[in-house]
Each structure stands twice: as structure tokens, then as C-alpha cells.
Amino acid sequence: MRRAEPETRGEILAAAARRFAATGYRGTSLQDIATAVGCSKATVLYHFANKEALLTELMAPAIAMLQALDDRLTGLTGGAAQRVAAEGFVDLAVRFRREIALLRGEFPELLQQPAFAHIQRMSERLLDAMAGTSDRPAARIAALVLLAGISEGCAEFVDMPDDELRPALLALARRALEPVPDPIHD
Amino acid sequence: MRRAEPETRGEILAAAARRFAATGYRGTSLQDIATAVGCSKATVLYHFANKEALLTELMAPAIAMLQALDDRLTGLTGGAAQRVAAEGFVDLAVRFRREIALLRGEFPELLQQPAFAHIQRMSERLLDAMAGTSDRPAARIAALVLLAGISEGCAEFVDMPDDELRPALLALARRALEPVPDPIHD
DNA sequence: TCAGGGTCTGACCGATCGGTCAGGCATGCT
DNA sequence: AGCATGCCTGACCGATCGGTCAGACCCTGA
Numbered sequence: 001m002r003r004a005e006p007e008t009r010g011e012i013l014a015a016a017a018r019r020f021a022a023t024g025y026r027g028t029s030l031q032d033i034a035t036a037v038g039c040s041k042a043t044v045l046y047h048f049a050n051k052e053a054l055l056t057e058l059m060a061p062a063i064a065m066l067q068a069l070d071d072r073l074t075g076l077t078g079g080a081a082q083r084v085a086a087e088g089f090v091d092l093a094v095r096f097r098r099e100i101a102l103l104r105g106e107f108p109e110l111l112q113q114p115a116f117a118h119i120q121r122m123s124e125r126l127l128d129a130m131a132g133t134s135d136r137p138a139a140r141i142a143a144l145v146l147l148a149g150i151s152e153g154c155a156e157f158v159d160m161p162d163d164e165l166r167p168a169l170l171a172l173a174r175r176a177l178e179p180v181p182d183p184i185h186d
Numbered sequence: 187m188r189r190a191e192p193e194t195r196g197e198i199l200a201a202a203a204r205r206f207a208a209t210g211y212r213g214t215s216l217q218d219i220a221t222a223v224g225c226s227k228a229t230v231l232y233h234f235a236n237k238e239a240l241l242t243e244l245m246a247p248a249i250a251m252l253q254a255l256d257d258r259l260t261g262l263t264g265g266a267a268q269r270v271a272a273e274g275f276v277d278l279a280v281r282f283r284r285e286i287a288l289l290r291g292e293f294p295e296l297l298q299q300p301a302f303a304h305i306q307r308m309s310e311r312l313l314d315a316m317a318g319t320s321d322r323p324a325a326r327i328a329a330l331v332l333l334a335g336i337s338e339g340c341a342e343f344v345d346m347p348d349d350e351l352r353p354a355l356l357a358l359a360r361r362a363l364e365p366v367p368d369p370i371h372d
Numbered sequence: 373t374c375a376g377g378g379t380c381t382g383a384c385c386g387a388t389c390g391g392t393c394a395g396g397c398a399t400g401c402t
Numbered sequence: 403a404g405c406a407t408g409c410c411t412g413a414c415c416g417a418t419c420g421g422t423c424a425g426a427c428c429c430t431g432a
Contacts, residue, residue: 008409024295026212030390040411045391047409108290108341109210137346138354144342145358149335155294156330160323168324172331176362194379216420226381231421233379 009047011037016054020102021155025055025110052115062096063119070122073129079179085129086146086173093150094166101155123147130177139178146176195233197223202240206288207341211241211296238301248282249305256308259315265365271315272332272359279336280352287341309333316363325364332362 015036019028030051034041048054056063069088076084093100103110111120130143150169157165201222205214216237220227234240242249255274262270279286289296297306316329336355343351 027295029388031388041390042392042412043410046411051390104294109213137350138357141339141343141351141354142358142361144339145335145355146331147335148338149331149333152334152338153327153330157327164323165327168327169331171324172328172362175328175364176358178361215418217418227420228382228422229380232381237420 008037008039008043012039012044012047013054013057017058017098017102020055020058021098021104024104025102025106027104055110056115058102059099062092062099065092065096066119066122066126070125073125076129078132081129082132082177082179085126086177087170089126089130089147089150090166090169090173093154094162094169097154097157097165100151101158104155107151132177132179142176142178146173194223194225194229198225198230198233199240199244203244203284203288206241206244207284207290210290211288211292213290241296242301244288245285248278248285251278251282252305252308252312256311259311262315264318267315268318268363268365271312272363273356275312275316275333275336276352276355276359279340280348280355283340283343283351286337287344290341293337318363328362328364332359 012033016028016033019032019036022028023032030041030044033054034044037044044054048057069085069092072084072088073081110116111123127140127143127147130147131139132143198219202214202219205218205222208214209218216227216230219240220230223230230240234243255271255278258270258274259267296302297309313326313329313333316333317325318329
């Protein structure tokens with residue numbers, strides 16, 4: 001069962017992405033991934049410290065983009081923050097919908113792990129920004145439904161071209177989120 | 187550890203609801219539930235045939251209401267179907283948000299099980315109705331995001347009063363879903 | 373008094389999980 | 403030739419899972 005090319009690491013990563021997308025993170029065992037690659041489970045754990053390392057490497061680009069959005073959001077308030085948050089999140093969801101899809105609704109569980117606590121915090125800031133400065137519950141509800149709906153729904157959009165999905169999600173976000181007036185600078 | 191009152195069955199059901207809501211269906215073991223009740227795992231399995239029976243009994247009222255909505259939807263098309271679907275689903279989500287919440291994003295996995303195949307089919311019909319007869323992708327995207335977002339988000343709304351949550355979700359649904367003209371009867 | 377049924381339990385089962393470990397094999401450097 | 407290194411493996415580990423089972427306990431009715 002020895003492999004000819006030393007491309008095993010990349011193959012493991014690709015197979016893990018496929019399996020996670022098909023059956024979720026918890027629903028995929030290391031043995032599943034090893035079988036898909038055609039190697040042993042021990043080989044998977046030779047290339048990756050543990051199962052979580054596989055997931056974090058797969059999610060790293062998406063997390064980096066979320067971090068960048070979070071940085072852009074600091075200092076912004078009101079309508080400006082709302083627009084940046086909504087457009088930034090739609091861009092993120094469109095670009096990394098395959099990565100988001102492979103969590104398959106396991107966000108809540110995974111975010112509870114201490115290793116992902118900073119993602120939890122960024123998500124909360126994103127939600128606050130999308131809800132606007134308004135403290136009306138309706139605004140937070142709309143923002144939360146949009147955030148959760150796009151995260152969970154993008155698994156269904158993997159085969160849709162970017163330039164069709166992006167404007168549709170943007171238009172939806174604009175419709176769903178009630179605009180917040182910009183503060184008047186003096 | 188013998189219990190005084192023979193209310194064990196109800197206590198197991200209540201504890202299961204709490205644990206499922208806290209850590210999800212797959213994330214909750216029968217031992218967790220037994221510990222929460224203060225009985226043995228064997229007692230849980232004495233009152234319920236298996237773990238899935240616990241879940242189905244907990245979800246039965248919500249599933250019944252979904253079934254009723256599905257029945258009301260048959261024969262309806264266009265804007266009428268869209269309104270009935272949106273309002274019916276919001277009602278369902280508000281009324282049974284605790285039950286929906288305890289799935290904690292495990293919808294996709296659970297729906298894949300053959301025992302829940304009919305729920306899968308009802309969900310698809312609900313999605314079609316909410317998207318309207320329109321076959322434009324944007325309409326289906328909006329409906330899907332709304333459906334997924336409300337399902338996933340209602341876990342956060344458990345402490346909100348019904349008469350605040352319901353109109354907020356209804357208004358959001360109306361904003362998110364582009365209206366479809368009713369067919370003109372001749 | 374005894375039989376029987378409802379309730380509950382500890383002990384146990386096979387399966388599967390993530391993860392460890394010593395060692396085999398090929399390659400390339402000295 | 404000898405040795406180190408990188409890659410890979412089967413065998414194994416402890417933990418946990420859902421689920422089974424024989425039997426103990428209690429109550430009730432004959």
C-alpha cells in the first residue's frame with residue numbers, strides 16, 4: 001500500500017475536505033479519511049498532529065479573511081459598520097463557501113471549544129455591526145437570521161457561480177437589514 | 187438510588203431536552219441524560235427503546251405542526267403559497283423554538299436518516315413555496331437563507347416573548363422574500 | 373403467604389473513536 | 403558499506419458509545 005509520490009499530505013487534506021463536506025467534522029473519522037486516500041490512519045496522524053489540526057489548516061484562509069474583516073470593523077459604527085459588515089461577510093461567505101460548508105452546521109459545537117473562542121468573539125462583533133447601533137431586538141434578530149442563514153445555506157450554493165451568488169446575497173442582506181442612519185459629523 | 191415517585195419517564199424526557207439543547211443530539215450520551223436525572227443508563231433505555239425514540243418523542247409536536255402546514259400548502263401556488271408558507275413557518279419556529287433549538291444545527295445529519303426522510307421532503311416543499319413559483323435562483327437563495335437562518339437562529343431566541351419574536355420574524359420574512367404576483371383567476 | 377408484574381440496576385457486550393508506538397523500507401549522504 | 407532520515411505501517415491502547423440482560427426490589431391482588 002506504499003505510495004509512489006510523496007504528495008500524501010496534500011491528498012489527505014483534499015480527502016478530509018471532501019469527507020468533512022459530505023458527513024461533517026464529527027461525522028468523519030480519521031479512518032474514513034485514510035480509506036479515502038488509500039493509506040493508513042497512522043499515516044494521517046503522521047502528517048497532522050491530530051484531527052483538529054486538519055480542520056484548522058483547512059479553515060485557515062477563511063479565518064484569516066474573517067480576521068481581516070474584524071480589523072476593518074474596529075472603530076466603525078452605525079450605517080458605515082453595517083455596510084462594511086454585510087458586504088464583507090457576503091464576500092467571505094461566497095469566497096469560502098466550500099470551507100464553511102464542510103462544517104455542516106457544527107458551528108455551535110466547534111465554537112464552544114476554547115481553540116475557537118476568538119472566532120466566537122469575532123462573530124459576535126460582526127453580528128453587532130450588522131444589527132447596527134440600534135438596540136431594538138428586531139434588528140438583532142434580522143442580523144442573526146441573516147448570519148446563520150448564509151452560513152448554513154452556503155453549503156447548497158457550491159455549484160453556483162460567484163457572480164450570480166454574490167449579488168443575490170448582497171441584495172438579500174440589504175433588504176433584510178433595516179438601514180441605520182449615518183452619524184452626522186461636525 | 188431508587189426514586190420515590192414513578193415520574194421517572196417524564197424526568198428523563200425533560201432532562202434529555204435540556205441536555206440536547208445544551209450539547210446537541212450527537213453530543214449528548216445516554217449516560218449524560220441518566221446522570222442529569224439521577225438514574226442509571228439502563229433505566230433510560232427501560233423507558234425508551236433507544237436514543238432516537240427520545241428525540242422523536244421530543245420532536246413529535248413540532249413535526250405534527252410541520253405536517254399540518256405541509257397539508258395546507260398542497261394545491262396552493264404563487265403568492266398565496268408564499269404567504270402561507272412564510273407565516274406558517276414563522277409560527278412553527280416561534281412555537282417550537284425550544285424543540286428546534288435542541289437539534290443545534292444537526293438538521294442536515296439527522297434529515298439524512300431514512301426515518302426523517304418525510305421531513306426532508308416537507309422542508310423542500312416549504313422551500314419551494316417560500317421561493318414562489320419563480321425559478322430565479324435569487325428567490326430560492328432568499329428562501330433558503332431565511333429558512334436556515336430562522337431554524338438555526340431560534341436557539342438564541344428562547345428567552346424572548348412570543349409577541350415580540352413573531353412580528354419581528356414576520357416582518358423580516360416579508361422584507362427578505364420578494365413578492366410573487368398572484369395568478370389571475372378567470 | 374405467595375405469585376406476578378412494573379421498575380430499576382450493575383455488569384457486560386461489541387463497535388468505534390482519536391491517538392501512540394516500535395519497527396520496516398527506501399533513499400541519499402559520508 | 404554503513405548510517406541517518408523521511409515516510410509509512412500494523413498492532414495496540416484507553417475511553418466512550420448505544421444497547422442487552424439477568425436479577426433485585428417493591429407493590430398489589432389472590
